[in-house]
Amino acid sequence: MAKLYEGKSKICFSTENQNELKVYFKNDVTAFNSLKKATYASKGLLTAKISNLIFKYLQLNGVKTHLIKVIDDQNILVKKLKMFQVEIIIRNIAAGSITKRLGIKEGTRFERPIFELCYKNDEFGDPLINDDHAIILNLTTEEQLVEIKNITLKINSLLQNLFNKLNIKVVDFKIELGLDESNHIILGDEISPDTCRFWDEDNRKLDKDCFREDLDDVTSIYQIILQKLESLNI
Ligand code: ADP
Ligand code: TMP
Ligand code: ASP
Numbered sequence: 001m002a003k004l005y006e007g008k009s010k011i012c013f014s015t016e017n018q019n020e021l022k023v024y025f026k027n028d029v030t031a032f033n034s035l036k037k038a039t040y041a042s043k044g045l046l047t048a049k050i051s052n053l054i055f056k057y058l059q060l061n062g063v064k065t066h067l068i069k070v071i072d073d074q075n076i077l078v079k080k081l082k083m084f085q086v087e088i089i090i091r092n093i094a095a096g097s098i099t100k101r102l103g104i105k106e107g108t109r110f111e112r113p114i115f116e117l118c119y120k121n122d123e124f125g126d127p128l129i130n131d132d133h134a135i136i137l138n139l140t141t142e143e144q145l146v147e148i149k150n151i152t153l154k155i156n157s158l159l160q161n162l163f164n165k166l167n168i169k170v171v172d173f174k175i176e177l178g179l180d181e182s183n184h185i186i187l188g189d190e191i192s193p194d195t196c197r198f199w200d201e202d203n204r205k206l207d208k209d210c211f212r213e214d215l216d217d218v219t220s221i222y223q224i225i226l227q228k229l230e231s232l233n234i
Helices: 043-060 097-102 131-136 142-164 218-230
Strands: 003-006 010-014 020-025 028-031 036-039 067-072 075-079 086-093 109-119 169-179 185-188 196-199
Touching: 020 043, 043 067, 043 075, 043 142, 043 218, 086 142, 109 131, 109 142, 131 142, 142 169, 142 185
Parallel strands: none
Antiparallel strands: 003 010, 010 020, 020 075, 028 036, 067 075, 086 109, 086 169, 169 185, 169 196
């Protein structure tokens, strides 16, 4: 199978079926647009297993996802999508870039979820954009943007329901959506502690901030999330 694309944390391979891809979760972890990098033996297995459980749960609750089949611990078979070149972010509690950009104190809970779009473009550092930018840059249509917001808010509610059961706060997260061959909007990429912020009841960080901020051993932290999710028997 030919390698189609190697990103910072996953590799996409072609398959015999032109509408499907094999995705391999790498053991690399990067931050700040790859300025900081490391590799851990079990990292890919942890993000793959966590993402697969979350995708299974979302799918059971009516969200269309790309996941077709788990091949093994680090490989999945997915529907090949035409990805929107945007990172879609929801923030429930202030952390990360919004605390620096707007001076909001970390830990401030927002009255309503904040929806953000970033243009997926490493050259420009994935800049924050608004709805008009997305439409003018032909990243989405106006109609698609309405649906993207609805899907993302639904995913936010479902993730909060799921993680509430584990006494974990969904602080914020990033998702990527794409179009399948029938032009339906489908959840792609991954949802894992690499792409979300999760805090426990004491606001201990259980996500990639442990790596970004040198707080804790990433794989031990991701293992906690996986064990908790596995206890739910999704
Ligand atoms: P990055 O490109 O940011 O370094 P990754 O290492 O996670 O990120 O690479 C995975 C790439 O695969 C991303 O560009 C993502 O948009 C893309 N992708 C994820 N799911 C699908 C899918 N179902 N179909 C096509 N592309 C996908
Ligand atoms: P931010 O606070 O750095 O803007 O991040 C917001 C959310 O998006 C957080 O959950 C981490 C996630 N994220 C990614 O998944 N990939 C990225 O490249 C960035 C910058 C953030
Ligand atoms: N995903 C980006 C990187 O890998 C930024 C981040 O997550 O902090 O460099």
